[in-house]
Amino acid sequence: MHCRFQKSKGVDSFRGNWWFWVICTRQARSQTRKSTTASMLAYVLKAMGDDLTAIVGAHVPQFPDGSIFYGGGKNFVLEADEYDGCFLGLSPSVAVVTNLDWEHVDIFEDEDAVKSIFRRFLKQIRVGGHLVICGDSQGARSLLDQIKQDTGLKYSGGVVSNQSSDLWGQGHDYKIITYGFSSFNDWYAESVCPNVQGGSDYILCERGRPLAQISLQIPGVHNVLNSLAVIATVLTLIGDKRQSHESIACLKLPLSKFMGVSRRFDLIGTIYGCHIYDDFAHHPTEVRAVLQAARQRFPNKALIVVFQPHTYSRLVVLKDDFANALSEADQVVVSAVYAARETNDWNFNGKDLAASIIGPPSEYIPCLGNVVDKLALQILRDPHPEIVILTLGAGDVTTVGPKLLHELQTRSQDARH
Secondary structure, X not given: OOOOOOOOOOHHHOOOOXXXXXXXXXXXOOOOOHXXXXXXXXXXXXXXXXXXXXXXXXXXXXXXXXXXXXXXOOEEEEEEOOHHHHHHHOXXXXXXXXXOOOOOOOOOOOHHHHHHHHHHHHOOOOOOEXXXXXXXXXHHHHHHHHHHHHHOOOOOOOEEEOOOOOOOOOOOEEEEEEEEOOOOOOEEEEEEEEOOOOOEEEEEEEXXXXXXXXXXXXXXXXXXXXXXXXXXXXHHHHOOHHXXXXXXXXXXXXXXXOOOOOOOOEEEEEXXXXXXXXXXXXXXXXXXXXXXXXXXXXXXXXXXXXXXOEOHHHHHHOHHHHHHHHOOOOEEEEOOOEOXXXXXXOOOOHHHHHHHOOOOOEEXXXXXXXXXXXXXXXXXXXXXXXXXXXXXXXXXXXXXHHHHHHHHHHHHHHHHO
């Protein structure tokens, strides 16, 4: 089948200047991630023959240059977010908003402040452009509710005209496409189930019509949502309904081959039957999403989480959410806070978080080196454990997995001599 991404068939409808896709998101209730969505979109478009340029804020093993695709075409996939309002300098033809939540608590006073800056961002969408948005995300959907309230217009699968509202600016008309698990979305997934690759299979539906079986090798329902965002974006841009079945057929293979990005459920190694994974998760819903993905791939193994809180301000504001998310593990070790740009002005730390976790055994071990020693001894006491170790956080907790694997390999070699 000829699967070239042909600009001559509806894709070049945005002419002049560069054409931006903007992935602007925070890890939130919809449990999606902007780096994975942006890199998946770029990977799929590249596989379909689009000579695009892409910039993603994470290392992508399937990108030749790690986090960048260099192409000669006019199309540009860009990952962006609300931090410091940096995305307000963009003027996208297509904006993909996967979710919205209060993430940067040191920048924004509350969730309303985050919603306000996203509303400003939506004013940047070009005339004739598109907003692809997760209709299942409470935070993202609040933007749609605001559109309806302020303009009096419907937004489901329709065109939003901003000419009648000062909030949205003058002459900014764009079409909104929703995706998610709920059937009220334009694009949605049905019959989601684990597959033999450790990922998910599902039936892709458009406005009540089942269209295709989609298979992913990356685990977690959040990655089902990521793939829906990609499908909705690509098919929206192609535009020609007569090509949708052929386009979906072209999408299926690269979606199934996409391996994800680094530090997103990243396998460090396996030894003594113990699987060691690392993940960038540093927000409560990210933590919950990773645990769900691990349960999907390893339903019969115990989950041990090593969590390093990232910044004191985030820990203090979201402490209850962190405790609830971590309670879904079978054992939790909390390290000292990775302070990054902050000092502890709140008199709250990792020890307090560990004490607040209800359910699984939880302890505070401030030094990551001591965490490695503790886990090595625990595993060696039972040389064939049925466990998965997850190191979670945005700081140097990423060093724990490789050090633990090395320590176990060294002790295994010493035992044989």
